[in-house]
Amino acid sequence: MGTLELDKPGKTVLMMGDEAIARGAIEAGVDFCASYPGTPATEVPESLARVSEHFGIYAEWSTNEIVAFEAATAASLAGLRALVAMKQNGVNVCADFLMTVNLAGINGGLVLVAGDDPSAISSSNEQDSRSYARYADLPLLEPADFQEAKDMTKWAFELSEKLGLPCILRSVTRLSHSRGNVKLGVLPEKTRKAKFEGVYISGAFAAAQHAALHQKLEQAREEFETSPFNFYVGPKKAKFVIVTSGTGWLYSREAVAALGLEAKVGILKIGTTWPLPEKFIVDHLKNVAEILIAEEVDPFLEQNIKILLAEQAKTLGPIEVYGSKSGHRPAYGEMNQDKVVQALASIRGLQLKARDEKYIEQAKELALTYIPPRMPTFCTGCPHRASLWAIKSALKLDGRDGFVTGDIGCYAIGAGPAGYFQIKTIHCMGGGIGLANGFGKLDRFAFNQPVIAVCGDSTFYHAAIPALINAQVHNSNVLMVVLDNGGTAMTGFQPHPGSGFDALGRSAPTVEIENICRGIGVEVRVRDPFEISQAVQELYDMLQEDGPRVMVFRRRCFRIEAKEKLQKKYYVDQTRCIGDDCGCARFCSRVFNCPGIIWDQEAQKAKIDEVVCTGCGVCATLCPGGAIKVRGAAS
C-alpha cells in the first residue's frame, strides 16, 4: 500500500507535490477525476487513477482538457466532488468552458489544478495561468509547500461547494515534481450518490449572472481574510516586507536567512491570491515603507497589490514597491533563492552576491568532463527518427523547397538536429495541421512549396480533427503525417482513444485514426516508418498529389516495446564498416545520429553501444556496408 491510501491521520510521509494534491482530493472525498496528461500536472490524475479502485473514484484520461473539464463538471452538477488537472496550455483549451461555467455555476466541489511550467522546461510556452482566475472571476489558491498542496486542495473542494464555483489551484513544476513532508489527514467516508437537479445555463441571464459572480467573489474574499494559508512572519514593526506567494515563500525565507535580515525584514505570505484578502494585507502593511514582491512568472500579485495600495493610499501612505516593474525580479523564468537574494541585496545595498557570476560556467565546464556533450535527441529505437529521415528524404527528392509544420509531442525536437531540422513551426496542439490548412490554400498566390503537417497520435485526437475536416472541405493542399507511436509518449505513455486500454490499464474500445480519416473522406495510408525506402517512396508520391492526404507512420514507441520483449542484439562488423571513406562517411553515428551508435576512436569504425541500443534495426537497413548485424544470426 502506498502513501496515498495510508489511513494513519497525523503520520508524516514523504510526498511528491502532485501526490500531495491527489491526497488532498482523496481527503476531500473526490469522486471523479478526468484529465489530459501534461507536465507538470500529469501525476495528479495518475495518482488518483492508481488508487481509484481502492477509493471508488472514477478516473479517465480524456481526449483533451476541455472534454475532461466538462466531464468533471458533469460530476459536480450531479452533486459529486470532481477534480480536473492539466498543464498551463490545457487551461487555454478549457478557456471557453471556463468562461461560461463560472456564470452558470456548479454543485459539488470542483477543483481545476493548473500546473504551470515556469522556464518552459517541458512546454512549448511559458504562461502564468493565474490570470485566468482574475479573468474568469474565480477563486485562486497557490500552495507554497507540500503540506499546503494537500491541505489547500482539500479546502478548495469545500470552498468550491460553498461558493458554487470551480476553484483554481495553481501549482508549478518545482512544487509538483519535488518531494517533501506531508502530515496526513483523515480519510473520509464516501456516501455521495449522483443526482442531477436544477438548471445550469449561461447566456440568457449572463449579465445578471455576472453580477452574481462578483458577489460570490466577494464572499470568497471574506473567506480568505481569515484563511490560515495567509500569514506573516518576521519582526513586529518591520519597515521592509517581502510579499510572496507559491514557491516564492520558501525562497524568500532562505534569502532572508542567507542575508541575516531576520530582524529587519518580514515576510507576508499569501496563499489565496485571487481575490486578495485585502483587509489582511492592509493590516500587515501599515507602517511599512518598502515591499518586495516575490512570485513566479507574471507580476500578478504585484499588480493586484499595487491597485490595493492605490486604493488604500490614505490609510497606508506611500509605499515603495519592488518587483518586476522596478527591475528587481524578471517576469519570466523559474524563481529561485538567488533571485530573491539578488533583489534584496540590491535594494538594501548589500555586497553579498547570491552566487559567483562564473559559478554556472564553471559548473558546466566541470560537468562536461564527466558527461559527454549531447544534443537533445530521440531515444534509441525511436520511430520518429526514421519518420523524420523519410520526410527529409521525400522533401529533398521532391525539390520544391517543401517544409514541415510541427505540433506538440516528442517529435517537436525534430526542429533541431534530432529531426534533421525539418520542423519549421511549432505552436499549440493541433497548430501544425491548422497552419498547413492555410498554407495549402496559397496556390493562387504563386505558392508552390509542398507542406507536411506532422502530428502525434494523441495530438490527432486532441486537437487535429477540426483542422483536417477543414482541409477536406476546402480541398487544401496538405499532407498530414501522423506519427503514431501508440500512446501519449512524452508524458509517460498514457493511453489515448487509439490505445485500447484505459487509465486503469483495463482493455477499452479503440477509435482508429484511419477510420476517422476515411469518415472525413481524406485519402489515408498506413505505413511502418522502419521500412524506410518504401516510406520515402510513398511519401514522395503523396507529395505529388493535390488536396488533403494523410500518411499514418505507425510504429510503437520503442521504450514500451523494449520492455515487452527481448530485443535483437546488434553489433558492427568492423571489417565491413566503411567508416570515414567515400560510400559512408560515418553516416550512422554522425548523420542518422542515433545515440545507440558510437564512434570507436581506436578502430576508426562505428560501434553499437549495447547498453542503450534497443535493437530496432533501422541503422542496419541504412548501413551502406552491410556492417550492422544481429548477434548470433547467420551471416
Place this chain on the structure above:
Amino acid sequence: MEAGKGSADLEQEVLGQSLCTSCGACVNICPYIKVVRDRVAVIEPCGLTEGKCYDFCPRTPTDIAALDKSVFGKTRSDFSLGPYISIEMAQAKDSEIRCRAQYGGVISALMKYALDAGEIKNAVLTRPFDGAMMPASVVVEESRQLEECAGSNYVSSATLARMNEATRQGKNSIGLVGIPCQVMALRKMQASRHDTGAKGVKLVIGLFCTWALSYKGFSEFLKKKVDLSQVRRIDIPPPPANVMVVETTAGDIRLSLDEVRKFIKPTCSVCYDMTSEFADVSVGMVEGVEDWNTFIVRTPAGENFIDKAKKAGVINTKPLEETRLEHLKQASSIKKKRAVDAIQKRTNDKKNLLYLRLSAQEKKKFL
C-alpha cells in the same frame, strides 16, 4: 577524369542545373543520395570533398577519347557513331519474341541466350510498366522473366542504382541493357580508380536514344487524359506520323509529339550520344523497317558474344544498306551538333562545354 570533387559539387553542377539523367550511377553507393521514380537528390551532404558519385556521373567531366581508350583500347575514327567493328540489321529468329518486342526483338533474344547459355548469371534491365507509367529496373536470373521486359521506354529508370544494389549483394557476371547515359556512366565506373562492383558487368547492350521524358511532367499530363493504370504500351511510330500512341485497355490515345516533347528532360538536350557509343553492342530501330533492328557490334567481347549467338541461331542478320547507314550517321551527328549548341547556349561560352571533353578533331567536327 577530373577527380577531386564530391556530392556537394554533384548537387551544384548536375542536380542543381537539371543535368541529372537519373541513370542511378550515384545511387546505392552511399546512404546520402536517393532516387524515387526518376528524381535523384542528395538528401544530406556527406561532407567529403571527393566522391565516387561525382566521378561516376555521365554529366560530370567526361573525356571521350580517354573513355574510348579504356573501353576499346584505342580512340575513335568515326566521330558520328563512335568505335565499332560492324553494323548490320538483325532480328530475333523466334517470332514469338519478335511479337512481344517493339521492333526486331534482338535484345530480348540476346539476353535470353546470354542467360540460358551461362554467358551471364544476372541480367539488369528495365520492365516498361511498374504501375502508373513508371518503368522499373530489375535484376533477372532466369530467361523466362525477360518476357515482361520487352518493349520501349520513354521514361528512364535508374538502372545503375539497381545494378549497384545487385553488386553490393555480391552479384557478378552481369549483362546490362541501358540507354547511352547509363552506358557511359557504367564505363566511367569501370574505368574508375575506385573499387566498384561495376567490374562484374560482362556484357553491355546499349540502346539508341534520342530523349527521355520527365516522369512527373509527363505522367501528370497523361493523367488528365487516361487512368495511368490502364496504360499497356507506348509507341512512337516512324515519321512522318509525329504522334505518340498510348495503348490502353480502353483503346488507343494518340498524342501529338510536339505536345509530348515539352516533357523531355532538360539534360537530354546536352546529350552527345545517340547510339550508346560505349556499349559492347548497340541496338536501335531501323527507320521504315518494322521487324528489324540496327545492330552495331563495337568491342571484341561483344563480337565474340554475337558470334556465339549467331551460331546458336538466336538472331538473323543482314547487311544495312549504305543509304540507311548514312542516314544513321547523319542523325547521330545532328544530335551531337545540337548538344554542343545547347551546351554553348547554356554556358554562354564557346569554350565551356560543361561535361564534354572533346579531342581537337572532334571539336573541329562539331563546334
